[in-house]
Amino acid sequence: MQIAVLGAGVIGLASAYYLNRAGHQVIVIDRHGEVAAETSLGNGGQLSYSYVAPLAGPGILSKLPTWLARRDSPVRFRPSVSAEQWLWCLKFALACTNRRSNLTTRELLSLSFASRALMHQFLRDEPTLDFDFQHSGKLVLHRDADAMRGAIDLLDFQRSLGCEQEALSAAECVALEPALADVRERIVGGIYTRSEDTADCHRFSTGLEAILRARGVQFSMNTHIDALDVAKGGHIVAHGGGRALDADHIVVATGASATHLLQPLGLHVPVYPLKGYSLTYPLGPQAIAPTLSVTDFARKVVYARLGDRLRVAGMADLDGYSLKPDPSRIAALRAEAATLFPQVVAGHADATEWTGLRPATPRGAPIIGPTRFPNLWLNIGHGALGFTLASGSAALLTGWIDGKPDPSLSSLFTLTR
Incomplete structure (x- = not known):
């Protein structure tokens, strides 16, 4: 056909x-x-097969007032007269239940595990295609003790869905990813998933x-x-x-x-589009940069090493279809990267900037x-x-x-x- x-x-x-x-x-x-x-x-570069839980979760609505009050918030909402925007927001709010979130997570994991198997088969079928693919593993960092305890509480649920994960102390996180040594005192621990990958989508x-x-x-x-x-x-x-x-x-x-x-x-x-941003930093031969895929849970910023580059991505702005970048959002992303991996960011004001619209459904x-x-x-x-x-x-x-x-x-x- x-x-x-x-x-x-x-x-x-x-x-x-x-x-x-x-x-x-x-x-x-x-x-x-x-x-x-x-x-x-310019997406985040993470193939996060075990981290597909929807943004619409049971705790998200309580966080929104705090997030929306901060200029560097991971989520920002700019109200408009668009009925389309408000209808999407209403459906999003209705999806923020424990039952709906768990059901969606189960559905997405089914699709993501199928995607992982197919991607690995693709690598065998198309061995000449080079797109900076790495079996990197993923480390989700937690800065807050309560958040870390909540993540540990979720381990059994994640394992019941087929996710192989383990909780690490801050010292174990640094031992696994030495590029985090400078921020050892700012993190309380992390969740490590060995099966995750990274690659350059473009x-x-x-x-x-x-x-x-x-x-x-x-x-x-x-x-x-x-x-x-x-x-x-x-x-x-x-x-x-x-x-x-x-x-x-x-x-x-x-x-x-x-x-x-x-x-x-x-x-x-x-x-409806959620506007996101990314930065791509060049890495020198002696760069102290992560080899793992890293996610800062509190800031909702992801880091992925793509060959000789580090991709930093985050933000979710609900403000229509414009692709015009907001300098304050890019500045906030730069600040987050400088906090977590200062030796990568130092001297790289020329990092490649990207703005894109992620097509999201409410649930x-x-x-x-x-x-x-x-x-x-x-x-x-x-x-x-x-x-x-x-x-x-x-x-x-x-x-x-x-x-x-x-x-x-x-x-x-x-x-x-």
């Missing part, structure tokens, strides 16, 4: 890869001149593009999708670049912009699968987990299109939920 994939970020490219492997003729369509030009360009995406082109997948870049129209029999036709882009099936993988693209069809998907789970239109499919709403969940999401979607849905996953992420 001829399948058009709308969107050339990591979700769209992974979708194209698995569809091509299944024998379909695929064309990837994107408004930019290059692949992975937006959210996939390099993965551009490498995937080269593989796909070599295998006959077509790319229509600099092509803006103007509309999706309903034709005879409920068949959807995409219009872009001044022509109709007909296909047997259409996969929407356009991230945050999917919401407005689908609205004229009467499909109201609860996807934190993506939307994958069919719509009421027989040839229209969705693969959207992955939030900050796009790279982590890309392989599993693409394989799930491909099986669904081929009429062979994974029974353990196919009921979990559809629009009807």
Whole structure:
């Protein structure tokens, strides 16, 4: 079948890869001149298969007043007159229950563990692709004793879901990651997960593009999708670049912009952008930088070593679709990096800055699968987990299109939920 994939970020490219492997003729369509030009360009670099718990959790609402009062808060909300924004916020608040959070975590872990297995298989199948992949392991640092005790209390629950984790003292954290020696007195401990990975999402995406082109997948870049129209029999036709882009099936993988693209069809998907930021610091040969994937739990900032660079990412700003960076947010991210890894940040004012929109659903789970239109499919709403969940999401979607849905996953992420 001829399948058009709308969107050339990591979700769209992974979708194209698995569809091509299944024998379909695929064309990837994107408004930019290059692949992975937006959210996939500068993401956090962590493949956090065991850390997929949604932002909407039972304790988040009590933290919001404190967070919203601080300029360096990990979460910021700028109210607008947008009904879309307020509806998303209402649904988010309703999802902040223990039952909903635990259910979503279980669902996401099913998809993330499938993604991990597929990523490791991908490495065996495509051994020439270099995207700074490392079996790094992940250390989540805690600065507060109460938070650390809460994390320890969650270990049994996480283990019951298949996560292999252990609690470490501050001294053990430093022994495991010597780059933390300068901040030994500022941390009380951490949770270590051996199975986590790190990689460069942008390099993965551009490498995937080269593989796909070599295998006959077509790319229509600099092509803006103007509309999706309903034709005879409920068949959807995409219009872009001044022509109709007909296909047997259409996969929407356009991230945050999917919401407005689908609205004229009467499909109201609860996807809204959370603006995030990242910094990329060059590392010299003698740099004292982490080799582990590190997350600062209190600050919600992640650190990933990507070859000779350190990626620092964080922030979640609920303030619309603008990609204009806020200098105060970048300054706050720089300050966090300087606090945790001062020897990396010193002398690197020229760190590469990135701003992107993470397409998030209120409850934190993506939307994958069919719509009421027989040839229209969705693969959207992955939030900050796009790279982590890309392989599993693409394989799930491909099986669904081929009429062979994974029974353990196919009921979990559809629009009807």
